[in-house]
Amino acid sequence: MSLRTSARRVAAVAAGVLALTVGLALPAFAHVTIQPGTAEKGSFSKVAFRVPNERDDASTTKLVVDFPLDHPLPFVSVRPLPGWKVEVTEGKLPKPVQSKYGEITKAVTKITWSGGKIEPHQFQEFEVSLGGLPEDTDQLMFPATQTYSSGEVVKWADEPKADGSEAERPVPTLKLVAPSGEDEHGAGPSHSASPSAAASGGPTLHAENVAHSPAASDGTARLLAGAGLAVGVIGLVVAALALRRGRGTPAA
Template identity: 30%
Template sequence: MSIYHHRVARAGHHVALAGAAALTATLALAAPAAAHAEVEADTPQALAENVTLSFVSEAESDSAGFTEMRVVLPEGIAPGDVTLGEAPKGWKLKATSDGYTVGGPALKTGVDAEHKIKVRQLPDAKEVAFKTVETYSDGEVSRWIELPSGGEEPEQPAPILTLKAAAPGATPLSPSPTASETPSPTPTPSVTESATTAAGAGTENTAAEEDEGSSAGVIIGGVVVALLVLGGGAWWLAKRRTASSHN
């Protein structure tokens, strides 16, 4: 082989290696990072109503299974706007001050935790994050709560849902009604009120009894006086008759 052909072949080899390296780097950059907790929507659109969100948490423990997921809802979704759709057998949803928890009997080791919720309406935003805290049966806790910052991918990213623009004419719904206490038509008295009422009733009864006793005493006294007067009058009349007979 001539020197010329050797140089051409060598240059082609270097170009092929460079191209392969560039392709590998491109694929590596294009490949998404392994998602340990993720969320999807059947209608990923801002202001969409009655949307079903599907959550998947990847099992990472070699010795324990999931027992609970705690999800922090993004601004625009209230805990009262969420209802449970599907979850592992025996798991239940409980609202918290900033989101909800869903949990129950421990899943088998290595089994991913999947659950679905229905949201009354998605907020008017381009993307929403659902910070998730996972708890295993051995007490281990994994927190997927970090948000992207400065263009860098966080080590423990929160599940993020990208939304399309709202449909024309879509508007936010009014806030969910909250349960309010309705006053009872006949309120039950408190312990203090009952004691006060009982004490008042006792005082009134005592006063009534005293009044009755006083009235009875006055009547009896009057009768005694009347009897004394009558007795004295009878004695005086008898004495006067005796004196007259002697005269």
């Protein structure tokens, strides 16, 4: 076997390993998620719905996020996003829900972003301020629907499996944890909306122009770096074996 033939085989093997590695890794970070993934119970928190575009031949043009009705949120604020139109939908609850702000009879049921575009291999974050988060549950689920310019619609609404493994299209989930660092009066953030809005049965909605904070790491960079390292190691091993055979065998 000639060195040229060995080199061709090494390149083919490396390309195949790279394609397989990247193909297996893509589902791990192509999900629609909520960032950060945790917030304190009873608090006001700013979160972002992170939407990657995992298609090579279409752009994401619409996102619809459904809000929980069993634990309605009294206060919802949407941060404007240039190039995108946002529509906040309110609805009457199946039955009134009691909260520390009063009885809630109407709340946000979904938020729709449209008119913009997330190109292939890009992502976008859609920011929302939520409050007051419930204190009687450990998580809130926000089913999301992602629409592409090709007409394809993907629903991210699968709940975790019974065995604890990740679902195929996991629902964006906000974990709620016990409060920490509150003052003795349990005072909330200064930008919180007036509780009287919740008592009257309707959430308070407004566009919130606040400084952008760095998004929580989604691990994508580390995942790709790991995949690249694995491919590099495999390529070196295969190349070494091929060169050793080439030296020990007469040229064809």
